Amino acid sequence: MAGDHLSGSFWILFLYDICEEIRLENLRGLLGVEPRREPSFRHPSPEYVRFERPPVVQRLEPMMLESGSRLRGELNYYEYGVVSIKLELPFELDWPQLVDLSSRWIAAPELEARAVRIVRDSLKAVESALVNPHEPWLNEDYYIIHLNHTSAPAAELIDRHGKEIAKIVRGELAELSPGETEEILSSRMSYYPGDLLVVGWTAAFIHDTVEGAASTIQLLEYANTQLLEFRYYDQVLSKLLEGVYRSLEKKAGAFARWRLASQAQDLNKIRLDIRELTERVDTSIKFLSDMFSARLYRLASARLGVEDYRRLVESKLHTAGELYEFMMDQFHEGRAFVMELVIILILLIDLVFLFRGKG
Numbered sequence: 001m002a003g004d005h006l007s008g009s010f011w012i013l014f015l016y017d018i019c020e021e022i023r024l025e026n027l028r029g030l031l032g033v034e035p036r037r038e039p040s041f042r043h044p045s046p047e048y049v050r051f052e053r054p055p056v057v058q059r060l061e062p063m064m065l066e067s068g069s070r071l072r073g074e075l076n077y078y079e080y081g082v083v084s085i086k087l088e089l090p091f092e093l094d095w096p097q098l099v100d101l102s103s104r105w106i107a108a109p110e111l112e113a114r115a116v117r118i119v120r121d122s123l124k125a126v127e128s129a130l131v132n133p134h135e136p137w138l139n140e141d142y143y144i145i146h147l148n149h150t151s152a153p154a155a156e157l158i159d160r161h162g163k164e165i166a167k168i169v170r171g172e173l174a175e176l177s178p179g180e181t182e183e184i185l186s187s188r189m190s191y192y193p194g195d196l197l198v199v200g201w202t203a204a205f206i207h208d209t210v211e212g213a214a215s216t217i218q219l220l221e222y223a224n225t226q227l228l229e230f231r232y233y234d235q236v237l238s239k240l241l242e243g244v245y246r247s248l249e250k251k252a253g254a255f256a257r258w259r260l261a262s263q264a265q266d267l268n269k270i271r272l273d274i275r276e277l278t279e280r281v282d283t284s285i286k287f288l289s290d291m292f293s294a295r296l297y298r299l300a301s302a303r304l305g306v307e308d309y310r311r312l313v314e315s316k317l318h319t320a321g322e323l324y325e326f327m328m329d330q331f332h333e334g335r336a337f338v339m340e341l342v343i344i345l346i347l348l349i350d351l352v353f354l355f356r357g358k359g
Contacts (some may be wrong), residue, residue: 004094010105011144011217012071012087014115015224017232018123019081020277021131027056027077030126052284053079058122063087063114075122080280081131082225083123085115095164098145099173106143106171106203138235140228142304143171143203144220146213154196157207158185169200187303191292199303219293222285223300230309233274237316240270244323264324271320278313 028034033056060073069089076084091101105111123130145168157165166181167173176184188198196207197216204220206213244267285297301307 006094006098006147007092008147010089010091010101012111013084013142013221013224014112015082015084015140015228016119017081017138017228018083019130019133021081022077022079023129024053024056024079027126027129030129031058078225080229082228083119084221085119095161099164099167102145102168103171103173138228138232140224142224144206144217146206149194149209153193154190157196165198165205169198169203169205171203187299189299199300201303219297220300223297223304223306227304227306230306230313233278233313234309241316241319267320268324271317275317
């Protein structure tokens with residue numbers, strides 16, 4: 001790259017789980033926006049990646065910061081209750097300046113505070129489209145450094161600037177160890193010789209055209225919405241299971257078991273609801289035959305921890321299912337005991353009347 005003059009955009013994503021569901025058709029009417037066209041995934045043509053229900057996009061007024069920086073932005077509303085605010089800061093820098101930019105903006109408190117205010121103000125106008133809003137919100141943040149495509153091949157970028165890329169992805173100014181640098185750069189992939197993606201748990205580096213980067217940014221955002229949803233389900237299930245365990249510890253005896261049926265049904269309803277919601281999240285995007293996009297998503301999911309939280313949720317759903325069966329067994333045992341007592345009582349009454357009649 002001649003003179004190492006770099007141009008591109010620094011993308012900041014703040015994501016919030018705000019409700020159980022967003023009625024997208026209702027939301028479009030409230031915002032006055034047209035249905036969004038499918039994102040253009042390029043490998044190959046025609047499109048082989050499809051969003052079942054693409055998010056509704058609301059353009060925002062540019063955000064002016066005290067530093068004088070001007071960020072373009074938009075809100076993305078996902079059907080399963082997640083709102084993402086996406087901010088773009090264009091740049092023209094060299095490598096040291098880009099490392100400094102990443103370090104300054106990753107997890108900057110000023111940005112997060114402004115983002116929350118924008119989301120809350122925007123939601124006031126669309127409350128009727130939100131199903132079962134909840135507080136407090138779970139949140140995630142993610143950062144994407146998009147370097148516009150240059151003539152340098154990906155292999156050359158890694159060879160000449162791998163250390164800088166690793167620091168950019170980690171938001172670090174200090175020199176990283178060779179082992180840490182290699183660990184960061186191991187999560188990379190390319191489709192063409194010139195494009196490059198390096199995925200970290202808090203940020204990603206993209207070297208690509210604007211059109212090529214757009215689809216990658218969309219997939220990284222989607223992976224973060226999944227991470228947020230599974231974190232939410234994990235939290236809900238943890239609280240639910242704690243309540244069930246406390247209830248089981250307090251209740252003892254045959255008659256107490258009689259009341260377990262209602263609790264078991266409530267537990268099973270929530271378990272099935274979460275199962276349905278997780279399936280809806282899983283099926284919100286489909287990789288029909290674009291293996292590169294599918295691999296990209298798997299790489300991002302692994303780096304972000306989506307699969308770890310998915311396994312936690314699946315484990316707790318399994319535990320909830322076992323508790324439901326246990327509680328129902330306890331209820332049936334209690335009911336059988338009560339029925340036996342009723343039969344014995346009836347027999348005793350019959351015996352009393354029989355002996356009275358003989359007397």
